[in-house]
Amino acid sequence: MERNERIWQGLGYAGLLPFIIATTMAWTGLQLTWLNAEFAFISYSAVILSFISGTLWGRAIALSTSSTTGRLLIQSNLFSILSWLALLLNQQAASLVLLLLGYLWLFVIEKKAQELCLNQDYISMRLRLTLVAVTMHLLMLIHQLFGG
Numbered sequence: 001m002e003r004n005e006r007i008w009q010g011l012g013y014a015g016l017l018p019f020i021i022a023t024t025m026a027w028t029g030l031q032l033t034w035l036n037a038e039f040a041f042i043s044y045s046a047v048i049l050s051f052i053s054g055t056l057w058g059r060a061i062a063l064s065t066s067s068t069t070g071r072l073l074i075q076s077n078l079f080s081i082l083s084w085l086a087l088l089l090n091q092q093a094a095s096l097v098l099l100l101l102g103y104l105w106l107f108v109i110e111k112k113a114q115e116l117c118l119n120q121d122y123i124s125m126r127l128r129l130t131l132v133a134v135t136m137h138l139l140m141l142i143h144q145l146f147g148g
Contacts, residue, residue: 005121008122009121009125012125012126012129013125013129015048015129016129016132016133016136018040018041018044019041019044019045019132019133019136020132020136022037022038022040022041022044022136022140023037023041023136023139023140023143025037025040026038026041026140026143027139027143038092038140038144039092041096041136041140042086042087042092042095042096042099043087045083045086045096045099045133045137046083046084046086046087046095046099047083048133049079049082049083049099049102049103049106050079050080050083050084052079052106053075053076053077053078053079053080053083053106054076054080056072056075056076056079056106056109056110057072057073057076057077059072060072060073060076061073068113072109072113075109079102079105079106082098082099082102083099083102085098086098086099086102092144093141093144093145096137096140096141096144097141099137100134100137100138100141103130103133103134103137104130104134106130107126107127107130110123110126111123
């Protein structure tokens, strides 16, 4: 494995820690005076979904001659708007559902867009990251709806 691959994989998996920590805090009732676990989870999720969709934008720009470039650029922006909307909602359960669906939708787009030339290691990692992130969203949603 080359050095850059280790770096993006390490960063990818480390990016799951805030999801896991906030979910654990919510389920165990651990609250800090300066940190609300649910808000930390939702805001982090919105930032990460927007960040990942930004990589879609970058790859689409690199494919400027592809017939799907325009569609990828628009979809990338829709994820940022979806993330922002999730932050604006005054309903945490709705925010969690929007973000969860956003992660699934983004993975499907990346998987389908063959012209993005994503290597199999990246797609495999993204699948694992998406599954963990979606699981954490489901756990937070269950906690939100049923009180854990």
